[in-house]
Amino acid sequence: MTRPISRHLAGAGAVLVAGALVLTGCGGSGFADGPAAQDDAAADSLTSSDDPLSILIGSSGDAETDAVTEAVAAWSEESGVEAEVQVASDLPQQLSQGFAAGSPPDLFYLAPEAIAGYADNGSLQAYGDLLANKDDFYPSLVENFTVDDTFYCAPKDFSTLGLVINTQLWADAGLTDADVPTTWDELAAVAKTLTTDDQVGLSFGAEYQRVGTFMAQAGGGLVVDGAPVADSAGSVEGLEYVQSHLEDGTFAYAADVGAGWGGEALGKGLAAMVIEGNWVTGALTNDFPDVEYTVAELPAGPAGPGTLQFTNCWGMAADSPNQEAALSLVEHLTSTEQQLAFSEAFGPMPSIESAAADWTSANPDLTAFLDGAAYAQFPPNWAGATDVITDLNSQLESLKTGDVATILGTAQSNLEAIAE
Numbered sequence: 001m002t003r004p005i006s007r008h009l010a011g012a013g014a015v016l017v018a019g020a021l022v023l024t025g026c027g028g029s030g031f032a033d034g035p036a037a038q039d040d041a042a043a044d045s046l047t048s049s050d051d052p053l054s055i056l057i058g059s060s061g062d063a064e065t066d067a068v069t070e071a072v073a074a075w076s077e078e079s080g081v082e083a084e085v086q087v088a089s090d091l092p093q094q095l096s097q098g099f100a101a102g103s104p105p106d107l108f109y110l111a112p113e114a115i116a117g118y119a120d121n122g123s124l125q126a127y128g129d130l131l132a133n134k135d136d137f138y139p140s141l142v143e144n145f146t147v148d149d150t151f152y153c154a155p156k157d158f159s160t161l162g163l164v165i166n167t168q169l170w171a172d173a174g175l176t177d178a179d180v181p182t183t184w185d186e187l188a189a190v191a192k193t194l195t196t197d198d199q200v201g202l203s204f205g206a207e208y209q210r211v212g213t214f215m216a217q218a219g220g221g222l223v224v225d226g227a228p229v230a231d232s233a234g235s236v237e238g239l240e241y242v243q244s245h246l247e248d249g250t251f252a253y254a255a256d257v258g259a260g261w262g263g264e265a266l267g268k269g270l271a272a273m274v275i276e277g278n279w280v281t282g283a284l285t286n287d288f289p290d291v292e293y294t295v296a297e298l299p300a301g302p303a304g305p306g307t308l309q310f311t312n313c314w315g316m317a318a319d320s321p322n323q324e325a326a327l328s329l330v331e332h333l334t335s336t337e338q339q340l341a342f343s344e345a346f347g348p349m350p351s352i353e354s355a356a357a358d359w360t361s362a363n364p365d366l367t368a369f370l371d372g373a374a375y376a377q378f379p380p381n382w383a384g385a386t387d388v389i390t391d392l393n394s395q396l397e398s399l400k401t402g403d404v405a406t407i408l409g410t411a412q413s414n415l416e417a418i419a420e
Contacts, residue, residue, distance in 0.1 A: 217301025282346025
């Protein structure tokens with residue numbers, strides 16, 4: 001059960017964010033003829049066979065795995081096409097290995113930072129314009145999966161990062177709603193109050209996908225307005241802030257407190273606060289049902305509020321022998337009803353506009369995630385960005401004792417080498 005902190009969970013934010021997403025531009029289809037001709041020509045290019053479908057996903061936990069598996073099984077029973085869901089232990093690596101071996105899955109989770117590389121080498125089937133619900137996706141999400149004006153794949157959902165608080169540990173420390181941090185100084189203060197011999201005040205993963213929020217809050221990031229800014233003053237200030245509190249013990253990486261990720265750290269009482277996305281709700285409900293929590297927007301830094309927004313699409317292999325069935329499955333998985341079911345099961349926000357009102361009504365305690373989308377940064381989707389972020393993450397693991405300028409200088413050089 002969640003317990004809201006009212007001043008951080010304004011329902012009106014959902015409407016404002018939905019509007020912001022709608023107004024964000026996206027690329028076209030990449031075809032030269034009219035809409036009907038485009039769709040017919042592309043549809044004719046899809047393969048069709050009796051082959052079963054293989055689906056490879058990365059999962060936040062049992063809640064997500066079970067929800068996707070059940071949804072695929074329901075479609076399979078109705079369509080008569082066999083389909084099997086596999087959960088990757090390292091999705092980027094296993095996907096890369098599958099393509100290299102000539103045996104990729106038919107459908108798979110695909111991150112924006114990976115799409116350009118796979119599109120450039122011909123590994124992906126571009127099917128976005130064939131989707132019956134193609135006009136229902138938020139344009140900003142479509143943009144994440146558009147390469148050279150071609151809409152490749154359906155955004156499956158999206159999430160932002162928020163501050164997730166264990167309300168019992170919060171109350172035990174004598175803190176109230178009035179103490180919810182809105183600035184870095186306030187965050188440092190409550191993290192110190194919440195840190196004991198048994199728990200750390202704030203925990204998060206040792207990766208840009210969490211630490212990057214502080215870079216954004218200081219006015220930095222990886223790419224801003226199309227230019228690499230990894231070594232900017234804001235990025236440096238953000239990492240130095242994190243480093244200082246890793247050093248004083250009030251912040252800690254999830255692995256360093258004995259947890260696999262932030263949700264586990266919160267659920268086990270190893271951390272009083274964590275930085276996580278919408279998916280944490282399903283994991284906590286299913287794995288730690290007795291833990292009460294609330295969600296607030298991340299505190300603002302020197303440059304204002306900042307968070308990261310994430311999405312994946314349902315990538316389709318160019319070599320899949322049964323693309324027609326794969327397209328049908330994607331339409332089922334991204335339907336309004338199914339996306340709302342996924343949201344209830346493991347927390348992501350639907351990627352389609354038709355589900356927005358129902359999601360907001362069903363999740364009044366989670367609108368901080370939607371509020372954050374108004375100012376969220378996106379990880380870069382340039383070809384090669386995956387390797388840049390992977391290298392950065394390996395260096396962030398030693399941020400506590402590392403040299404911030406060196407870490408970000410390397411990231412900057414790597415980004416400049418792939419800059420479009």
